[in-house]
Amino acid sequence: DAKTTQPTSMDCAEGRAANLPCNHSTISGNEYVYWYRQIHSQGPQYIIHGLKNNETNEMASLIITEDRKSSTLILPHATLRDTAVYYCIVRAGNDYKLSFGAGTTVTVRA
Amino acid sequence: GAGVSQSPSNKVTEKGKDVELRCDPISGHTALYWYRQSLGQGLEFLIYFQGNSAPDKSGLPSDRFSAERTGGSVSTLTIQRTQQEDSAVYLCASSSQGYTEAFFGQGTRLTVV
Numbered sequence: 001d002a003k004t005t006q007p008t009s010m011d012c013a014e015g016r017a018a019n020l021p022c023n024h025s026t027i028s029g030n031e032y033v034y035w036y037r038q039i040h041s042q043g044p045q046y047i048i049h050g051l052k053n054n055e056t057n058e059m060a061s062l063i064i065t066e067d068r069k070s071s072t073l074i075l076p077h078a079t080l081r082d083t084a085v086y087y088c089i090v091r092a093g094n095d096y097k098l099s100f101g102a103g104t105t106v107t108v109r110a
Numbered sequence: 111g112a113g114v115s116q117s118p119s120n121k122v123t124e125k126g127k128d129v130e131l132r133c134d135p136i137s138g139h140t141a142l143y144w145y146r147q148s149l150g151q152g153l154e155f156l157i158y159f160q161g162n163s164a165p166d167k168s169g170l171p172s173d174r175f176s177a178e179r180t181g182g183s184v185s186t187l188t189i190q191r192t193q194q195e196d197s198a199v200y201l202c203a204s205s206s207q208g209y210t211e212a213f214f215g216q217g218t219r220l221t222v223v
Contacts, residue, residue, distance in 0.1 A: 034211070042216055042217075043114075043201050043203075043214035043215050043216050043217050044153065044201070044203075044214045045214070046211045046212065046213060046214075049211060091209075092209075093209060094209050095209060096141060096143075096158050096160070096166070096205075096208035096209055097155060097158065097166070098143075098155075098203075098212060099155070100145075100152050100153040101152065102152055103152075
């Protein structure tokens with residue numbers, strides 16, 4: 001019973017913005033959207049999270065639709081080192097568990 | 111330390127032997143998690159610690175698996191009588207509190223031969 005739906009894979013051009021979509025149509029009012037990524041043979045890396053407002057940090061921007069049923073992670077200038085599996089996770093504000101799905105395999109090409 | 115540290119990074123063991131995997135969380139983090147990732151598979155939750163207690167052990171696959179945490183810091187995951195299906199990368203994560211962002215270590219790759 002997946003809470004999020006992501007494309008299986010996508011390609012991005014180096015130097016261009018990468019826009020990663022995520023659907024979470026059953027999200028509840030107290031659930032946050034988290035993004036992690038996992039570069040090959042490494043542990044998952046926290047990227048960003050948000051509740052309803054758009055968020056930006058040094059790694060990425062998170063755009064959440066007004067109805068909160070979907071979101072987009074934006075990597076502003078993709079590099080080859082951004083090639084990874086990206087996970088979109090919905091998590092309640094008082095929940096300790098992160099439930100990882102299959103994620104999106106993002107390949108950045110030169 | 112600067113991040114979550116796990117040791118050893120790689121472990122090869124014979125079937126039937128016991129193994130211990132260690133996790134040093136980020137200093138001051140009260141929450142600690144263990145996950146497992148089998149080859150080509152997703153991350154599977156094993157256990158969650160808040161301080162030294164484990165309110166959620168629901169992901170431990172069998173009674174051969176156990177974990178403890180002492181002093182609210184270091185955690186050890188023990189697998190007794192290892193089986194080939196235990197081969198996987200075991201990942202540890204910590205967070206300042208149970209519901210804040212979690213930071214992962216690089217994992218221990220366990221191979222049971």
